[in-house]
Amino acid sequence: MNRQELFGQILKKKSFLCVGLDTDPGKIPSHLLKGKDPIFEFNRQIIEATAEFAVAYKPNIAFYEALGPKGWESLQKTLDYIPKDIFSIADAKRGDIGNTSSLYAKAFFETMDFDSITVAPYMGVDSVKPFLEFEGKWVILLALTSNEGSMDFQMELSKEGKPLFQEVLEKSSKWGSPENLMYVVGATRGEKIAEVRRIVPDHFFLVPGVGAQGGSLEDVAKYGMNAQCGLLVNSSRGIIYAGGGINFADSAKQEASKIQLEMEVLLEKYLHK
Template sequence: MTRAELFSQIKKKSSFLCVGLDADIAKIPAHLKTEKDPIYSFCKAVIEETADYAVAYKPNIAFFEALGPQGWETLQKVLEIIPQEIFTIADAKRGDIGNTSKLYAKAFFEKMDFDSVTVAPYMGADSVTPFLEFADKWVILLALTSNIGSMDFQLIKDENGKPLYQTVLEKSQDWGTPENLMYVVGATRGELIAEVRQAVPDHFFLVPGVGAQGGSLDEVAKYGMNSSCGLLVNSSRGIIYASGERDFAKAARNEAEKLQKEMKVLLDRHL
């Protein structure tokens, strides 16, 4: 998917919502667990009810990998029922030496046909650039994440006082462009989003941490939105586990609609 196509969907739906498919077999409603493929049934119902409001879906690969070979088959089936115009993110956080990264890229871009994959930058250019060789595919690079442990490395400053995440932002712009490179920027770091936006004014951000993790959608838009929106705000637990009962899909729809309405106001205000 191209940047123009993604922005077109954002304008069409008045939404920059990404629904995270963190499909935990231990958390899905009990009545689904008797089905042949309970994770697929769960994701299918969520997708059908939220597709009107979402511009992206982000399957967390770990929840599928943990199920073994069946999990990979389920992931492929889930990917195939996501509407073609909706952006897809393989939340895999890959990052290895070049020849291995190239095979990861082939797996997610050629074999499974995801639009994007999350990638860790720690091993440098040769671990990231193989993912950038595919037309109309995206790398979503971990920059400033919302987990507590992010402070262990990402905020370490060099002798000039520059935090490591800023070095990642600067260096990675030599590898990709706003047409194929996004950044993960956590919503719980609201005070730093403006600094990230200043460093990479034209790139899209994938923003986790809104909702269950306490991030503010207003702050994310205030400090992170650019002229083409530039944001995909992810909500996982707050949507897909809004109910643990038989009405889980309707509850997910209601939560997605609430976020979309807030996003419409913010888009109208900032664009």
């Protein structure tokens, strides 16, 4: 999916919602556990319930890897079920030396056919470039994350007096372009979103941390939106575990609809400013 197609979906649905499929066998409704593939069945119902509001889905690969071969099978079936006009993100946080990165890229872009993958930048350009060589695919580079431990390195000042995350943004923006490179920017660091946007004005941001982690959707839009929206805001637990029991998908739909309505207002407020 290219940038214009993604923006088209945002305009069509009046939404920049990404639904995180962090599907945990210990949290899904018990009645699904009797089936042949409970993980896929849960995801299938979530996708059916939320597809009219979502412009992206993001399976966190760890939840599937942890289940071994059956987990990978559930992941592939989930990916195949996502409508082709909805952006797919492999939240895998890969990144290694060149040849290994090339194989990671092949696994997720050719074998599985995701639209994008999250990548860690801290081994440098040769660990990221192989992912950028696949036409029509996207790298989503970790830039400024919302976890507590992010303070350990991302805010450390370089010899030029810049925080490390800023150095990462400035250097990596030359490796790709706004047509194939996005950034992970945590919503719980609302005061930093405007700073990131100044450094990379045209790139899309994948923004976790809204909802369960306490980030403000209003702040994300106010400081992060650009002329083509430039935002994919992720909600995982807040949507997929909004309710339990037989009607879990209805609860997910209600929560996704609620977020979409907020996003519609924010698009009207900030998109053309």
